[in-house]
Amino acid sequence: MTSPTDQQAHWAKRRRRGRVGLYALVLAFTLMAAFPFVWALITSFKADQDLYNRNNNPFIFNIEPTFEHVRLLFDRTAFTTFVSNTVVVAVLVVVITLVASLPAAYSLARLNLRWGGAMGIAIFLVYLIPPSLLFISLSRVVSYLGLQDSRWALVVLYPTITIPVSVWLLMGFFKGIPKDIEEQAMVDGYSRLGAFVRTVLPLSFPGMVAVVVFSATLSASEFIYALAFVSQTSQKTISVGVPTELVRGDVFFWQSLQAATLLVAIPIALVFNAFLKRFIAGFTMGAVKG
Amino acid sequence: MTAAAPPAPGRARRRRYLFDRDGVLAPLMLLPSVVYIVALVAVPFFLAIAYSLSDVTVGDPSYDYVGLRNFRAVLDDPVFRRSLLNSLFITGVTMALVLVLGKILALVLTRDFRGKWLVRFLILLPWTTPVSLAAIAWLWMLDSLFSPIDWTLRELGLLEGNLHWLGNPTLAKASVIAVQVWRIVPLAAVIIMAGLAAIPQDINDAAEVDGAGFWRKLFEITIPLTLPITAVATLFGAVLVFTDMSVVFVLTRGGPVDATQILPTWAFFRGISGGDLAQGAAVALFLFPLLLAMAVLILRSVRRMEVM
Numbered sequence: 001m002t003s004p005t006d007q008q009a010h011w012a013k014r015r016r017r018g019r020v021g022l023y024a025l026v027l028a029f030t031l032m033a034a035f036p037f038v039w040a041l042i043t044s045f046k047a048d049q050d051l052y053n054r055n056n057n058p059f060i061f062n063i064e065p066t067f068e069h070v071r072l073l074f075d076r077t078a079f080t081t082f083v084s085n086t087v088v089v090a091v092l093v094v095v096i097t098l099v100a101s102l103p104a105a106y107s108l109a110r111l112n113l114r115w116g117g118a119m120g121i122a123i124f125l126v127y128l129i130p131p132s133l134l135f136i137s138l139s140r141v142v143s144y145l146g147l148q149d150s151r152w153a154l155v156v157l158y159p160t161i162t163i164p165v166s167v168w169l170l171m172g173f174f175k176g177i178p179k180d181i182e183e184q185a186m187v188d189g190y191s192r193l194g195a196f197v198r199t200v201l202p203l204s205f206p207g208m209v210a211v212v213v214f215s216a217t218l219s220a221s222e223f224i225y226a227l228a229f230v231s232q233t234s235q236k237t238i239s240v241g242v243p244t245e246l247v248r249g250d251v252f253f254w255q256s257l258q259a260a261t262l263l264v265a266i267p268i269a270l271v272f273n274a275f276l277k278r279f280i281a282g283f284t285m286g287a288v289k290g
Numbered sequence: 291m292t293a294a295a296p297p298a299p300g301r302a303r304r305r306r307y308l309f310d311r312d313g314v315l316a317p318l319m320l321l322p323s324v325v326y327i328v329a330l331v332a333v334p335f336f337l338a339i340a341y342s343l344s345d346v347t348v349g350d351p352s353y354d355y356v357g358l359r360n361f362r363a364v365l366d367d368p369v370f371r372r373s374l375l376n377s378l379f380i381t382g383v384t385m386a387l388v389l390v391l392g393k394i395l396a397l398v399l400t401r402d403f404r405g406k407w408l409v410r411f412l413i414l415l416p417w418t419t420p421v422s423l424a425a426i427a428w429l430w431m432l433d434s435l436f437s438p439i440d441w442t443l444r445e446l447g448l449l450e451g452n453l454h455w456l457g458n459p460t461l462a463k464a465s466v467i468a469v470q471v472w473r474i475v476p477l478a479a480v481i482i483m484a485g486l487a488a489i490p491q492d493i494n495d496a497a498e499v500d501g502a503g504f505w506r507k508l509f510e511i512t513i514p515l516t517l518p519i520t521a522v523a524t525l526f527g528a529v530l531v532f533t534d535m536s537v538v539f540v541l542t543r544g545g546p547v548d549a550t551q552i553l554p555t556w557a558f559f560r561g562i563s564g565g566d567l568a569q570g571a572a573v574a575l576f577l578f579p580l581l582l583a584m585a586v587l588i589l590r591s592v593r594r595m596e597v598m
Contacts, residue, residue, distance in 0.1 A: 018504070025398050026409055033476065034412040036427040039438055043430065051436065058438040100326055103319035111316035119320065121589070126327055128581045129335050130533040132554035136561040136570040137337035140351065141330070160330045163323050192315055221420035223536035224554070228562050239420045243540050254430055261427050265419035272418040273411050276480070 037265065040258035044070060051254065069255030073246075077253070078233050079260055082241035085151050089237055090219035092155045097162040097215045098208065104163075105170035106196055110179075120171070126164040131224040142229050153229045154237065158222060162215040169214070173207030174200065213275050217268055238264055341571035348565035360572040369548050373556040374576060380463070380552065381532045384470040388527050391471065392478030393520060397512070399479060400486050417476040425540035428469050432456055432541070459549035462542050466550050469541065470531045477530075478523040485519030486512065521591040525584050532584075533577060553577055 042058070043051065045065035056062045073079050108120050138157065139148075147153035177200055185195035201208075219237070226240040233245055242260045246253045342361065345354050364370045399410065416424060431437060432455035443449035455461045489512065497507050535554035538544060544551035544559065553576055561570015 022398065022401055022403060025394065026403055029395055029398065030409050030412050032472065033414075033416050036424070036431050036472075037412075037415055039431050040427045054435060054441070058436065058441050100322040104323035107316045107319035111312040111319070123323075123327075124589070125585060126331055127529070128578070128585045129331055130529070130577070130581070132533040132535055132557065133574045133577050133581075134331065134334045134338065136557060136567055136574055137334045137341055138330070139348075139562060140337070140341075140346075140567065141334055157330060159326060163326060167323060192312075217418065217420075221422075223420075223422045223534075223539070224558075227539070228558065239422045239536075243422050243426050252430075257426050258430060261419070261423040264423055265415060268420075269411060269415050269418040272414060273407075276410075276414070 037262065040261050044255050044259040044262065046255060069253070070259045072253070073256040073259050073263075077256065078236070078241060078245055079238075079256075081234060082236055082238040082245075085235060085241075086220050086237040086239075089151055089154050089158070090216040093158040093162060093219045094212050094215045096155075096159045097166050097211060100159065101163050101166035101170055101211065102201070102208075103196075105167045106174055106200065108167065109171045109174035110182075111192075123164045123167050126160075131161070131222070135224050135228045138225070139228060147229075149230060149232050149235060151230060151235045151237065154219070154222070154226060157225050157229075158215075158219050161222070162211075162218055165214060166211040169210055170204065170207050173204045177203050209275060213271055217272070220264070220268065338571045338575060341568050342575055344568050346567045348567060351567075356568075360568050364569060364572045364576075369551060370556060370573060372548055373544075373551040373553050373573070376463070376550060377532060377552040377554075377577075378580075380467055380470065380550075381528055383467050384474065384531045385524055385528045387467070387471045388474045388478050389520070389524050391475045392482055392523060392527075393513075395475060395479035396482035396486060397508075399483060414476050414480075416473045417480075419473075421473060421534065422536040422540055424473060425469060425537050428465070429456075429541055432465055456542050457546055459546055462546060462550050466538055466541060469537050470534070474527040474530060478520075478527050481523035481526070482516060482520055485516040488519075489515050518591045518594040522588055525588045525591070529581060529584055532580065 039058075042061075045067065046061065047063045047066045047068075050056055050061065050063040053062075104123075108123075142148050142153045142157075145153075145156070147156060181199050181203070182192075182195040185199045186192065190198060221239050222237075223239050226237050227244075230236055230240065233241070236245065238260075242257065242264075246257045246260065340353070343355060343357060345356050345359075346352075395413070399406075399413070403409075431439065434452055434454045434457055437452065437455060439455075440449060440452050443453075453461060455465050493511055493515075494507060497511055502510070533554060535552070535558060538550050538552055538555050539558070542550045544555045553573060557570045557574040560573055561567050564570070
């Protein structure tokens with residue numbers, strides 16, 4: 001039998017050991033996650049003579065850091081073109097996604113539809129048929145539509161990926177809004193559609209934000225369609241432009257490449273972090289209540 | 291809800307009644323999404339099946355039915371067989387690692403510690419970064435001459451020269467798996483965290499009152515209760531890894547000598563670079579049965595979540 005003070009000391013020791021273990025794990029995970037980006041950050045500012053010397057310590061600046069390669073990225077490469085293409089594609093994809101998925105999600109969440117349940121599952125099953133399965137036959141469809149080698153092909157194709165996910169996500173949000181609110185609006189004389197536009201849409205703003213963030217980041221990250229259907233430099237988006245164009249033959253512009261990676265990665269991560277809670281709520285609601 | 295103009299009477303009102311009927315309104319609101327998905331997912335999917343049974347190439351797009359010839363040719367091709375095995379192997383190993391690491395990371399992130407915002411930001415970076423750009427960062431980290439990993443090993447006296455990460459078949463495969471695990475673990479952890487947050491606090495409290503320690507709670511409460519959502523997280527990750535081609539494309543282009551070739555890259559090299567649309571479609575279609583299995587499992591897990 002141990003005395004109470006002994007036991008307290010025992011628990012304190014156990015808790016301390018737990019804290020040390022926790023911080024060790026946090027540190028290990030953070031290092032693993034961030035290491036490639038830290039290495040990219042150091043690389044971006046390295047002078048050639050420093051970078052291409054196997055005996056130099058790669059983690060410090062053996063020669064003074066330089067902005068030369070970041071400037072090269074903006075002045076001498078098509079990086080800014082890739083960024084503006086990505087923005088154009090992302091904005092249009094977001095618009096198409098919202099216009100199609102908002103009414104569809106409302107219809108599945110609220111209206112009595114004979115095939116509603118089956119439709120919900122069918123929309124989920126679209127997930128089964130990913131770009132890597134479709135891109136071969138789509139290459140013929142794209143050239144039939146006259147969109148080959150153009151960023152418009154991406155504008156048309158990306159909503160096939162974003163619409164199903166967004167419908168799924170918005171369904172969860174709509175189900176979380178009390179029915180009484182629309183019913184009251186309808187009693188006040190609005191049609192079903194009017195009630196949807198005037199009461200449900202404003203209340204589902206958080207869900208729309210999640211859809212916007214998801215669709216925009218997908219447009220920036222998608223790789224297969226962008227690689228298979230766009231080969232002109234002036235039409236490429238960042239996800240394919242950066243890895244394929246910042247290379248001359250076998251010569252990689254390593255510093256500029258790493259700078260480009262960071263310039264894209266950090267803003268996207270900041271936006272995602274700001275909306276993370278909303279995302280988790282959206283996906284679990286869609287999953288649990290769907 | 292008293293603001294705005296009152297609805298107009300007369301003909302507009304009749305039209306309104308029509309739109310008030312669920313039977314009319316519901317299909318109308320679904321229509322744009324359904325048309326979009328049918329035109330650009332369902333049609334290309336059946337087109338892919340049709341192509342795989344034909345001799346269509348980029349140079350000669352006229353359609354001639356050839357039966358199962360492409361499938362026979364594909365199955366006889368050693369590169370295809372290797373791609374199929376690599377796809378299964380890479381996805382399998384990645385998912386096992388994601389399951390364990392994602393669970394640990396989720397448990398860590400639900401605890402309180404200092405600098406949480408920064409830690410969360412850095413841990414999510416691998417997932418939020420466009421995959422092809424993240425792969426560029428790895429490509430440089432695994433460089434055959436200037437890899438900082440090699441440098442560190444040399445300084446520690448563990449290595450002479452270089453490891454040539456992407457030039458060695460085993461290391462190249464390990465590298466692809468490492469990048470996939472690295473980018474999927476944060477996603478899995480975030481999904482599992484949502485499941486952890488849903489465990490009622492009184493269950494944990496009751497267990498603590500009964501004297502259950504950390505490990506006991508972990509194995510008898512946390513893991514069983516988050517099993518369905520963990521399954522969902524793992525399966526979603528599996529689909530992402532199985533269908534991704536950017537990591538392999540950027541890191542190795544399937545090399546060295548097809549050691550990291552997977553189904554999506556092989557379909558790309560066959561169908562788009564090589565112009566043989568028929569065989570490319572046949573290769574890509576081999577993704578389908580496994581995806582079907584994964585989707586059935588996801589739906590089952592979701593249903594189990596609803597029961598709880």
